[in-house]
Amino acid sequence: MLFERTDNLRLRLAPWDIGEPNLKNGNCVVLKIGRNGPAWYIDDCMKRKPIVCRLTNEEPMSMVPQTVRCPDGKEDWILGETHCYHLVSNISMFSSGFKADHDCFKVSIKVF
Structure with missing residues (x-):
């Protein structure tokens, strides 16, 4: 997403x-x-x-090229201001607490 x-x-x-x-x-x-x-x-x-x-009376800002991007292989992640976010949509992968931290770490180093 x-x-x-x-x-x-x-x-x-x-x-x-x-x-x-x-x-x-x-x-x-x-x-x-x-x-x-x-x-x-x-x-x-x-x-x-x-x-x-x-609504504004100001001229629209010119588009600034985006210089921050997600790492190679993670282009489908959500780009925030300083971090990339991965939304888990497979309910079998949902977790919480320390397991969620561990699962996020595994996903962050895995190249899709």
């Missing part, structure tokens, strides 16, 4: 909401602004959702 704004600028990633990612809810990632701040959750892609628009 790749998350991209319509202006092609990178996203500043927020944490997953409590109980997320829950792939039983759908396969689209949506940002929700709650009282604890922004959080990602998964929802049905066919549901109508609000959008965020930015």
Whole structure:
């Protein structure tokens, strides 16, 4: 999965909401602004959702070439400002706690 704004600028990633990612809810990632701040959750892609628009009188910024990229073999990972993120979508690979740390380490050194 790749998350991209319509202006092609990178996203500043927020944490997953409590109980997320829950792939039983759908396969689209949506940002929700709650009282604890922004959080990602998964929802049905066919549901109508609000959008965020930015209006300005300023000239649009010129596109700056992206100089940061994920390592070779990990181009399908999600590029953040300083890190690359891998979203596990196979439910059999879900884990938590110390096992999650270990599993993430294994995935990060494995070249796909």
